[in-house]
Amino acid sequence: MQESRSLVRLTAYTDGVVAIALTLLVLPLVDTARDAQTESVRDLVREHAGDFAAFVMSFAVVSLFWMVHRRVFDNLVDVGEGIMLLNSMWLLGVVFLPVPTAVLTYEVNQGRGATLLYMANLVLIALSGLLLSLRIRDRVPLQRPGRSEAVDRAVRRGVIATSAMVATLVAALFLANLALPLLALMPLAQAAAERRAHRRHHPGAATDRRKG
Amino acid sequence: MQESRSLVRLTAYTDGVVAIALTLLVLPLVDTARDAQTESVRDLVREHAGDFAAFVMSFAVVSLFWMVHRRVFDNLVDVGEGIMLLNSMWLLGVVFLPVPTAVLTYEVNQGRGATLLYMANLVLIALSGLLLSLRIRDRVPLQRPGRSEAVDRAVRRGVIATSAMVATLVAALFLANLALPLLALMPLAQAAAERRAHRRHHPGAATDRRKG
Amino acid sequence: MQESRSLVRLTAYTDGVVAIALTLLVLPLVDTARDAQTESVRDLVREHAGDFAAFVMSFAVVSLFWMVHRRVFDNLVDVGEGIMLLNSMWLLGVVFLPVPTAVLTYEVNQGRGATLLYMANLVLIALSGLLLSLRIRDRVPLQRPGRSEAVDRAVRRGVIATSAMVATLVAALFLANLALPLLALMPLAQAAAERRAHRRHHPGAATDRRKG
Amino acid sequence: MQESRSLVRLTAYTDGVVAIALTLLVLPLVDTARDAQTESVRDLVREHAGDFAAFVMSFAVVSLFWMVHRRVFDNLVDVGEGIMLLNSMWLLGVVFLPVPTAVLTYEVNQGRGATLLYMANLVLIALSGLLLSLRIRDRVPLQRPGRSEAVDRAVRRGVIATSAMVATLVAALFLANLALPLLALMPLAQAAAERRAHRRHHPGAATDRRKG
Known part of the structure; x- marks a missing residue:
């Protein structure tokens, strides 16, 4: 039951x-704060309302991906090289996200290019997360005892998240940045899908639902 | 009594x-350090004295909010999704703070807009902290045994902090950035209010006061 | 078997x-995202394809060095001042890496200077890692019991990595940035070398290979 | 003997x-890497040799201060509000250091102003460290059992470090940035002073010297 030092260190x-x-996401906004030298704060906020929205969106996306990652890793007692490599791929996607966020912030003509770049990045993160879940499912000795159900659930969640990201990417081909609000539906859709799957598969087990 | 892995990880x-x-707060000052290419260090320091003050103020604000957060989370043995979401909202406020700090730094005409933006950010952090405390009070199974008093105290503190922030926000409508020095009174006011409430509610319990 | 507080803290x-x-590596790309103000995202991505590659390369390099560091430190129960100093030297190399990465990103004429600077930085990191391994081998009381083989293996790995980096540095004298793709061969070469050495030295021990 | 959650969290x-x-110290150098757009890497390195030196110096200073901090906190089992506040003051000094480092980097005429600002920052860090040590010495219940000697040693070290920083600050009044190389002597002087004090006070105790 004791988690290995490698797991502790990889997690930290x-x-x-x-x-x-997450914190670097704010840098383009710190940068636009310089405009306060030449215009009123009211104009600054009004003009950059869309950039504030892009920041909040990326902040929410990273926070949600992190929560999912935490739940997936909660099923482990140890990690191997494969998990480490897939985790690095996941991290690459997370670390890169400030770039498409900044592109969304700076881009003026609001074409679909910025949105496609952004969604491609999210697909990379979701896909790495799914591959991580699949790898963990295949490596039973690395799992905490009694966690096979949670591991299966993580795989299902990964499939849903990846599909939703790919769907939004495709929608962005036609809708450009109007597709982005669809992401707001995702946590709701996922919560609904999970609840249904959860009830279907194990009608009695609801232990980690009762907690706040 | 053993804290859960989710709690450990959320805390870290x-x-x-x-x-x-906290560290990003210094970036606008690192940026102004470039002026050393064209003017003496003495002029640089004199000219940016207000920016140094804004940095120290935000540093103190974040440090205090963090100490409060530490005390609130010290009452927990586990966390649930609700606490995670509220914690993300709290973090959103903390991560955003470099933006209004930079606006205060760069703004020249010192209107009240920059101060209102800054105080609105502090209200968001204080309010998220209060909601976190209330959520924790409602989720008894997540609390460490024997901590109900400390949890109540955290709620009281959250109410005081939020009220003080809203009051300063209102004051800023009339006083602009002259309202900001009021924040310096807050720790003193809060310490006084706490000491009084503490004595009133549990005249004998002073265990966590004796320590350094 | 219990690791000391100093080790825990140095590791964290x-x-x-x-x-x-690792995260700062992305900053020059966030910076180039500003060009989205004046050109299409498609042009932006095409124009900066090399910079994206430089980012991914440095990300992979740091990730691999970190994995090696993790394995080396996994053999310790405590640390002394010598290990701390060598670790600081290793960190100096890692922290500096964003500079040559940015030089590779911004440099236009693609001379060999940028590549030499980059490879010199990698040699510094690899060499510090090797010195760390040697120091650990010499300090038996700091080692976890039963880890002498793993310690020897870390030294061998350090020699291979340092040699490979020096070889690429020399190759860059003639090939300029065409030498950089050689780095992609390194993990493969190292894996092969390790597998061979592993089989030769301890034909039966394969415990940390079975894991994920 | 078990360290409190507050201590663990404050340390982390x-x-x-x-x-x-430590990592932000490199940012002005990442910034100068942009010059690679217009000049050769060889010229870039030659021109910014002094800036590289400033970076390495600040890196070494922060690393040494951190090692001292680690040793001081190694004597604790718990922390109180006083230690937290003094620690915040210490952190304020550390977080601010990128600013004088950047001033040293960008400043052209090499007057003494930049050096005085830099040394004043180091005095702030050293002084906060000394006050932390004194506070810890006065709060015996927060100390790990059997650590009173180490606590006294930390105070002595703090006095030496603060004195050396003040002396360099005074020297900078006359020598400008020629005083900075004096800092390189400090670790040697301190090691010598410690060894002497150590032998004088406890001729037999050398346990934490034998380790790596």
């Missing part, structure tokens, strides 16, 4: 990288 | 995000 | 520094 | 802040 390292990527 | 993640947000 | 600190250095 | 938070401040 991952959390550190995510925490920094 | 939160600390990481706060540590980075 | 190292992970933090690496996590940040 | 401090390590995070230091790790980030």
Whole structure:
């Protein structure tokens, strides 16, 4: 039951990288704060309302991906090289996210290119997460005892998240950045899908639902 | 009594995000250091004295909010999704703070807009902290045994902090950035209010006061 | 068997520094995202394809060095001042890496200077890692019991990595940035070398290979 | 003997802040890497040799201060509000250090102003460290059992470090940035002073010297 030092360290390292990527998202906004030298704060806020929205969206996306990652890793007692490599791929996607976020912030003509870049990045993160879940399912000795159900659930969640990201990417081909609000539906859709799957598969087990 | 892995990880993640947000506060000053190419260091320091003050103020604000967060989370043995979401909202406020700090730094005409943006950000952090405390009070199974008093105290503190922030926000409508020094009174006011409430509610219990 | 507080703290600190250095690698790309103000995203991506590649390369390099560091430190129960100093030298190399990465990103004429600077930085990291391994081999009381083989293996790996980096540095004298793709061969070469050495030295021991 | 959650969290938070401040030191150099757009890498390195030196110096200073901090906190089992506040003051000094480092980097005429700002920052860090040590000495219940000697040693070290920093600050009044190389002597002087004091006070105790 005792988690290995490698797992502890990989987890702490991952959390550190995510925490920094999350914080770097704000840098383009710190940069636009310079405009306060020449215009009123009211104009600044009005003009950059869309950039504030892009920041909040990326912040929410990273936070949600991190919560999913936490739940997936909660099923482990140890990690191997394969999980480490897939985790690095996941981190690459998270670390890169400030770039498409900044493109969304700076882009003026609001074509679909910025949205496609952004969604491609989210697909990379979701797909790496799915591959991580599949790898964990295949490596039973690395799992905490009695966690096979949670591992299966993580795989199902990964499939849903990846599909939703790909669907939004395709929608962005036609709708450009109007597709982005669809992402707001995702946590709701996923919660609904999970609840249904959960009830179908194990009608009695609801232990980690009762908690706040 | 053993804290859950989710709690450990959420705490470490939160600390990481706060540590980075704290450090990013210095970036606009690193940026102004470029002026050393064209003017003497003495002029640089004199000219940017207000920006140094804004940095120290935000540093103090984040440090205090972090200490409060630490005390609130010290009452927990586990966390649920609700606490995670509220914690993300709290983190959003902390991560965003470098933006209004930079606006205060760069703004020239010192209107009240920059101060209102800054105070609105502090209200968001304080309010998220209060909601976190209320959520924790409602989720008794997540609390460490024998901590109900500390949980109540955290709620009282959250109410005081939020009220003080809203009051300063209102004051800023009339006083602009002259309202900001009021924040310096807050720790004193809060310490006084706490000491009084503490004595009134549990005249004998002073265990966590004796320590350094 | 219990690891000392100094080791725990040095490890966490190292992970933090690496996590940040990894994330800072993306900053020049966030900076180039500003060009989205004046050109299409498609042009932006095409124009900066080489910079994206430089980012991914440095990300992979830091990730691999970190995995090696993790394995080396997994053999310790405590650390001394010598290991701390060598670890600081290793960290200095990691923290500096964003500079040559940015030089590779911004440099236009693609001379060999940028590649030499980059490879010199990698040699510094690999060499510090090798010195760390040697120091650990010489300090038996700091080692976890039963880890002498793993310690020897770490030294062998350090020699291979340092040699490969020096070889690529020399190759860059003639090939300029065409030498960089050679780095992609390194993990493969190292894996092969390790597998051979592993079989030769301890034909039966394969415990940490079975895991994920 | 078990360290409190507050201590664990304060330590992790401090390590995070230091790790980030350490990494931010490289940002002005990443910025100068842009000059690679217009000049050769050889010229870039030659021109910015002094800036590279400033980076390495600040890196070494932060690393040494962190090692001292680690040793001081190694004597604790718990922390109180006083230690937290003094620790925040120490962190303020560390977080601010990128600013004088950037001033040293960008400043052209090499007057003494930049050096005085830099040394004033180091005095702030050293002084906060000394006050932390004194506070810990006065709070015996927070100390790990049997650590009173190490606590006294930390105070002595703090006095030496603060004195050396003040002396260099005074020297900078006359020598400008020629005083900075004096800092390189400090670790040697301190090691010598410690060894002498160590032998004088406890001729037999050398346990933490034998380790690596």
